[in-house]
Amino acid sequence: xxxxxxxxxxxxxxxxxxxxxxxxxxxxxxxxxxxxxxxxxxxxxxxxxxxxxxxxxxxxxxxxxxxxxxxxxxxxxxxxxxxxxxxxxxxxxxxxxxxxxxxxxxxxxxxxxxxxxxxxxxxxxxxxxxxxxxxxxxxxxxxxxxxxxxxxxxxxxxxxxxxxxxxxxxxxxxxxxxxxxxxxxxxxxxxxxxxxxxxxxxxxxxxxxxxxxxxxxxxxxxxxxxxxxxxxxxxxxxxxxxxxxxxxxxxxxxxxxxxxxxxxxxxxxxxxxxxxxxxxxxxxxxxxxxxxxxxxxxxxxxxxxxxxxxxxxxxxxxxxxxxxxxxxxxxxxxxxxxxxxxxxxxxxxxxxxxxxxxxxxxxxxxxxxxxxxxxxxxxxxxxxxxxxxxxxxxxxxxxxxxxxxxxxxxxxxxxxxxxxxxxxxxxxxxxxxxxxxx
Amino acid sequence: xxxxxxxxxxxxxxxxxxxxxxxxxxxxxxxxxxxxxxxxxxxxxxxxxxxxxxxxxxxxxxxxxxxxxxxxxxxxxxxxxxxxxxxxxxxxxxxxxxxxxxxxxxxxxxxxxxxxxxxxxxxxxxxxxxxxxxxxxxxxxxxxxx
Numbered sequence: 001x002x003x004x005x006x007x008x009x010x011x012x013x014x015x016x017x018x019x020x021x022x023x024x025x026x027x028x029x030x031x032x033x034x035x036x037x038x039x040x041x042x043x044x045x046x047x048x049x050x051x052x053x054x055x056x057x058x059x060x061x062x063x064x065x066x067x068x069x070x071x072x073x074x075x076x077x078x079x080x081x082x083x084x085x086x087x088x089x090x091x092x093x094x095x096x097x098x099x100x101x102x103x104x105x106x107x108x109x110x111x112x113x114x115x116x117x118x119x120x121x122x123x124x125x126x127x128x129x130x131x132x133x134x135x136x137x138x139x140x141x142x143x144x145x146x147x148x149x150x151x152x153x154x155x156x157x158x159x160x161x162x163x164x165x166x167x168x169x170x171x172x173x174x175x176x177x178x179x180x181x182x183x184x185x186x187x188x189x190x191x192x193x194x195x196x197x198x199x200x201x202x203x204x205x206x207x208x209x210x211x212x213x214x215x216x217x218x219x220x221x222x223x224x225x226x227x228x229x230x231x232x233x234x235x236x237x238x239x240x241x242x243x244x245x246x247x248x249x250x251x252x253x254x255x256x257x258x259x260x261x262x263x264x265x266x267x268x269x270x271x272x273x274x275x276x277x278x279x280x281x282x283x284x285x286x287x288x289x290x291x292x293x294x295x296x297x298x299x300x301x302x303x304x305x306x307x308x309x310x311x312x313x314x315x316x317x318x319x320x321x322x323x324x325x326x327x328x329x330x331x332x333x334x335x336x337x338x339x340x341x342x343x344x345x346x347x348x349x350x351x352x353x354x355x356x357x358x359x360x361x362x363x364x365x366x367x368x369x370x371x372x373x374x375x376x377x378x379x380x381x382x383x384x385x386x387x388x389x390x391x392x393x394x395x396x397x398x399x400x401x402x403x404x405x406x407x408x409x410x411x412x413x414x415x416x417x418x419x420x421x422x423x424x425x426x427x428x429x430x431x432x433x434x435x436x437x438x
Numbered sequence: 439x440x441x442x443x444x445x446x447x448x449x450x451x452x453x454x455x456x457x458x459x460x461x462x463x464x465x466x467x468x469x470x471x472x473x474x475x476x477x478x479x480x481x482x483x484x485x486x487x488x489x490x491x492x493x494x495x496x497x498x499x500x501x502x503x504x505x506x507x508x509x510x511x512x513x514x515x516x517x518x519x520x521x522x523x524x525x526x527x528x529x530x531x532x533x534x535x536x537x538x539x540x541x542x543x544x545x546x547x548x549x550x551x552x553x554x555x556x557x558x559x560x561x562x563x564x565x566x567x568x569x570x571x572x573x574x575x576x577x578x579x580x581x582x583x584x
Contacts, residue, residue, distance in 0.1 A: 002483075041471045045503070052459045058503045079506075084499050084533065085461050085477025092499050135504055139475065140458040 003089025006215045014216050018199050024212065025051075030253055032208045035261060037155055037268040043182065044160030048152040051210060052142035055149050057156035058135045061163075063174070066122070066129040074121020075131040078107050080138070080149055087141040102146055105235060106136065109150055109191050109224040113232035116157060117186040123165050123172055130162060132185065143210035146222055150193035155265055159272070160185055191232040192261050194254040196221040202240045207253065221247070223254045227262040448568070453548070455556040463557020467549035474545045476553035480532025496522040497533045500546070514543055518550060527560040544569040 017024060027033070033051030040046065044059035066073065080103045082090045090096075110116075121130040134156060136149045161182030164175045197209035197217040209217060219238025225231050231251065236242060449470035458464040461477035468474075498515040501507055526532065532554070547567030554561060570578055 040473075054458065056503065060504045081501065083477075083501060085458065085464070085475075085479075087460050088479050088482070133504070137501065137503070139477070140460050142459055 003087065006212075010212070011216050014212050015199070018204065018206075018213075021204075023206065025210065027208075029205065030207050030257075032257060032261075033210070035151065035264055037151075037265065039159060039268075039272045044156050046152060046155045046159055047139075048148050048155060050144060050148040050151070050208070052140055053144060053148045053210075054139040055145070055152040056137040056139055057149075057152035058137075059156045059160040060133050060135075061130050061160075062133070063123065063128050063172075064131045065127060071126040072122045072129075073118040074129040076111050076116055076118065076134070077131060078110055078134045078136070078153065079103070080106050080136040080145075082138045082141070082145075085140075086138045090141075098145075101237070102149065105146055105193070105222060105224075105233065106149055106153060108233045108235075109193055110134070110153055110157075113189075113191045113224070113226075115154070115187055115189050115191050115226075115232075117188060120186045124167060124170075128172060132157075132160075132162075141211060143212070143214045144195050144208050146193050147195050147208060150191070150224065151261065151265070154187075154190045154192065155268070157185060158187055158190070158265070158269055189226040189228060189230070190262055190265065191224045191226045192258045193222050193224040193233070194257050196223075196250050196253075198238070198240050198242070202242055202246065205246070205250065207257065221250055223251055225251070225254045225258045227259050229255050451548075453552050455552055461557070463553045463555070463559070465549050465552035465556050467545055467552060469542070469545050469548075472542045472545045474542070474549040476546070476549040478532055478550075478553045478557040478559070480557060480559060482533065496526065498522070499533070514546065517543065518546060521547065521565060522550070522554070525561050525563055525565055526554075527562055532557070532559055542569060543567060 014024065021029065023029070025033075034049075036049040038047050038049075040058075045057070047054060047056050064075065067075065080099070082096070082099050082102075084090045084092055116132070121132065123129055134153055136152055136156075138145055138149065161177075161184055163177065164180040164183050166173050166175070195208065197206045197213055198204070198219045198221065199206070199217055201218065205221075206213060206217075209220075214220075217238070219236065219240030219242075221236045221242065222234070223231060224233040231254075234247075234251075451467065451469040453465060453467045455463075455465045457466055457475075458477050461479055463478040464476065466473060466475045496519050498519045500511045500515045500518070502511060522532070544567030547565065551565050555564075572578060
């Protein structure tokens with residue numbers, strides 16, 4: 001299936017909002033979305049939700065012969081899969097650039113940072129070692145796959161228990177979970193990726209971009225760090241030029257975020273362990289509320305809505321009312337009306353074209369306005385007609401005039417919110433707009 | 439064969455719809471310790487090569503939690519696909535995609551049905567799945583655990 005393209009107005013909207021330092025979900029530029037970690041019934045299975053992005057991580061192990069050049073080390077194998085349910089554009093079997101890039105990054109973050117002690121995975125040197133396989137499935141794509149996947153990966157690895165093994169001479173006994181408790185992996189540190197999205201040629205950055213922001217960003221910087229402030233991996237993509245102090249600033253922010261997330265992970269792991277020990281219900285079954293077939297959960301948005309009414313009123317009273325108001329909506333066919341005439345052909349008349357366009361823009365912005373204002377350059381104004389002009393396709397000379405409407409006072413100094421006449425809006429139109437070129 | 443009362447009971451199951459924001463329909467179905475997550479896209483345009491003249495084309499993608507999909511997954515995908523094609527009305531092209539922790543086919547069917555409902559695709563009927571096992575004595579056991 002094809003990915004739905006991002007429309008131009010959506011792109012402009014997001015970029016404009018970012019210029020005004022506003023994010024669509026109300027976050028500040030250094031805020032992360034809510035991270036929720038839940039575990040499955042078996043060890044090594046976890047689901048991480050970063051906002052709406054959801055990643056499932058599953059760890060499994062098996063005994064294999066080791067690599068010839070590393071005979072005493074176990075093997076860690078990471079695989080990130082962009083499940084076709086995550087986004088309409090993800091197809092199975094097609095190696096997209098995103099997939100390759102994300103896989104490589106996760107691999108570098110987890111494997112090259114040596115967060116797992118691979119020496120401890122060795123059972124019989126040169127013959128049998130544990131191969132730990134980490135499968136990450138992206139279930140829902142709402143931006144920032146890499147961070148969510150790195151959190152899911154490290155949590156799954158911390159949660160996993162491998163079977164206990166004992167070696168007597170050449171004999172290797174693998175104990176089943178019933179015989180001996182499984183053993184956790186030995187993990188040195190927890191590297192976590194933090195992504196920064198850059199906008200406006202690298203001058204403005206955001207932490208944890210969501211899907212819309214990712215689509216319009218200029219470039220991406222990913223820093224993987226652990227809580228001891230050691231950088232495990234750093235990657236910049238998108239071809240933007242970053243200054244040295246920007247990168248340093250990002251790394252400081254990363255340190256703070258990683259500390260928070262690591263704490264969250266520790267708490268989640270402890271909780272799960274406690275629940276399991278006490279024999280309570282655990283696993284995905286617990287995450288679904290009881291006695292309900294369908295459940296709708298919505299995270300409350302971080303937008304502060306306390307004083308919305310007062311703020312809105314303030315904004316409306318302070319805002320400048322439009323200086324151009326159209327009195328005559330032009331009716332092309334019954335039931336439709338048009339305010340302004342669209343951008344007209346400016347070839348014939350170059351002088352007036354600028355004023356026309358300015359008038360057009362204001363006309364569009366006043367479409368929703370419900371204030372009237374004294375028009376500033378009244379010099380151009382002569383008597384204003386209030387009747388709508390009906391343009392029909394029949395090219396008749398006669399123009400049908402509907403009921404003339406009353407003109408509200410033009411010299412209202414203050415703007416008011418409420419208006420007596422609600423539906424009919426009367427706009428005064430400048431004389432020169434009445435072109436007979438139609 | 440006599441069906442024992444204990445064997446007739448199913449494990450407690452539950453379902454949640456609308457978990458995922460991107461797919462048109464999604465559902466998670468949990469039966470005991472088995473859970474299946476299904477996400478659906480549709481109706482959508484069909485690629486030329488896959489177009490079928492007699493109506494609905496359904497593409498099912500089954501992913502096990504551990505490892506890469508293999509032959510068992512393919513056979514289950516075919517099974518699910520035939521079920522959907524029998525039930526879906528009209529010329530549509532939904533794309534169910536199912537992630538399966540342990541591979542229990544009945545659970546997949548139930549999750550897929552709830553997913554189809556959540557996506558709002560027209561169905562001629564609802565369907566569900568129950569696993570039956572025959573043990574050594576020839577007794578039927580419903581909804582066995584792994």
